[in-house]
Amino acid sequence: MTTALTTTPLTGDLVRGALELEPTPRGVLPQRLPARARAQGADPQLSMAASQPSGVRVALRTSATVLELDVLPTKRAYVGAPPRPDGTYDLLVDGRLVARGSVQGGSVLTVDPRAGTFEVSPGEPGTLRFDGLPPGAKDVEVWLPHDETTELVALRTDAPVAPLPDRGRRTWLHHGSSISQGSGAQSPSTTWPAVAALAAGVELVNVGLGGSALLDPFTARALRGTPADVVSVKVGINLVNADLMRRRALGPALHGFLDTVREGHPDAPLLLVTPLLCPIHEDTPGPAAFDEQALAEGRVRFRATGDPAERAQGRLTLRVVREELRRVHTQRAAEDPHLHLLDGLELYGEADAAELPLPDALHPDAATHRRVGERFAGLAFGPGGPFAARCPA
Structure with missing residues (x-):
C-alpha cells in the first residue's frame, strides 16, 4: 500500500541560506538580497543573480523515505548561445551527497546580451521526487540550483519533518x-x-x-x-x-x-x-x-x-x-x-x-x-x- 504524503509549509525555519523568502502567489521565492537592496539596484542582471538560490537549501530532520518538492524553475536562454542544461538539485543525507535531480519545464528567461534585454515566458511548476531514502531519523538537505531561479511551491513527505536541530555550527x-x-x-x-x-x-x-x-x-x-x-x-x-x-x-x-x-x-x-x-x-x-x-x-x-x-x-x-x-x-x-x-x-x-x-x-x-x-x-x-x-x- 502506498503511504500518503503530507504537505509541510515551506517557512524560514526549513529554508537555509536565503536572506529573504519573498511571498509569491504559488509559494515563496528564496532571495539572496533583501527587497530594499533589490529595489535600490534595479538591474536585471542583479535581480536574476539574487533570485538564483546558490547555497540555499531546504533543510530538515525527518524519518521520511520519500520527499517531493514542487518548484517553479526559471530557465535561462541566451540569444545566439547553445541551450543550457536544467538546473541540478543535490540531496544530502547526514551531510553526504546521495542523489541528484532536476525539474524540466517552468518559465524561461530569454537574455539578449547584445540588446541588453530580459524577457520572461511564464511556465508551470514541476515536481522533484526523491524516494528510497534510508529509514530512521536523519538530517536531509536539498540544495537548490545555484544558477536557476527556483520558486518553492510545496514540500511533501511520507513522515513528519522538523527543522534541523541546532548543533552550534558557525x-x-x-x-x-x-x-x-x-x-x-x-x-x-x-x-x-x-x-x-x-x-x-x-x-x-x-x-x-x-x-x-x-x-x-x-x-x-x-x-x-x-x-x-x-x-x-x-x-x-x-x-x-x-x-x-x-x-x-x-x-x-x-x-x-x-x-x-x-x-x-x-x-x-x-x-x-x-x-x-x-x-x-x-x-x-x-x-x-x-x-x-x-x-x-x-x-x-x-x-x-x-x-x-x-x-x-x-x-x-x-x-x-x-x-x-x-x-x-x-x-x-x-x-x-x-x-x-x-x-x-x-x-x-x-x-x-x-x-x-x-x-x-x-x-x-x-x-x-x-x-x-x-x-x-x-x-x-x-x-x-x-x-x-x-x-x-
Whole structure:
C-alpha cells in the first residue's frame, strides 16, 4: 500500500541560506538580497543573480523515505548561445551527497546580451521526487540550483519533518562574483564556497552574485544586517569586466564597503580575497564581451575589449585591482586586527590555469571549483587560518 504524503509549509525555519523568502502567489521565492537592496539596484542582471538560490537549501530532520518538492524553475536562454542544461538539485543525507535531480519545464528567461534585454515566458511548476531514502531519523538537505531561479511551491513527505536541530555550527557569510555563485560548477553542493563550507562544517550564506560584485552600498548593507560568525568579501573581476570604475574610485569604494560591513560585524574575522587568475583580464581592461566567432561555432567564450595602454589613465585590470586591495588592506589592518587578506592566486594561479584552463576564459570548470574550495577551506578554516579560532573543527 502506498503511504500518503503530507504537505509541510515551506517557512524560514526549513529554508537555509536565503536572506529573504519573498511571498509569491504559488509559494515563496528564496532571495539572496533583501527587497530594499533589490529595489535600490534595479538591474536585471542583479535581480536574476539574487533570485538564483546558490547555497540555499531546504533543510530538515525527518524519518521520511520519500520527499517531493514542487518548484517553479526559471530557465535561462541566451540569444545566439547553445541551450543550457536544467538546473541540478543535490540531496544530502547526514551531510553526504546521495542523489541528484532536476525539474524540466517552468518559465524561461530569454537574455539578449547584445540588446541588453530580459524577457520572461511564464511556465508551470514541476515536481522533484526523491524516494528510497534510508529509514530512521536523519538530517536531509536539498540544495537548490545555484544558477536557476527556483520558486518553492510545496514540500511533501511520507513522515513528519522538523527543522534541523541546532548543533552550534558557525555561520560563514561570503560575497563574491559569478565564480562565488558557482558558474561552471557541476551542482549546487559542489560550488567552491559549498565545497569549503562542507569541508569546514559551517553554515554557508552565499551572496555570490553573478556579474554583480560591484561594491554596491546596498549589498554592503545587506551583509551588515546578516548574522554571521565569519565574513569574506571577494571582489575584482566584475569591476574589471564591467568596466565600472577607475582606479581613483576603487580605493574609496572598497573602504566604504568594508566600513559598512564592519558596522554589523565589528569583531568578526573579515577576509578580503583578491581575484583568481583570469588571463584575458590580467593586463587588459574590460568590458568583457562574448566572442562572436565562438558563438557562431556553438561555443560560449568571452574576450576582453579594453586597451592595455589605458591603464595609465586609471583603467582597471586584475593586476591593478590586486594592488589596490593589498593597499587598502595594509592601511586598514593597522587599526583592524581582525581584517585579513587572501591572495586569490593562491586559490587559482598560473600553474592551475596551465592544468585547468578556464573553459570560457572567465569561469572555472567543475574540477577547478573543487580545487578552489578545498584550498580555501585549508587556508581560511585550517590551522592558523583567519577563521580557525572562530570556527573550530
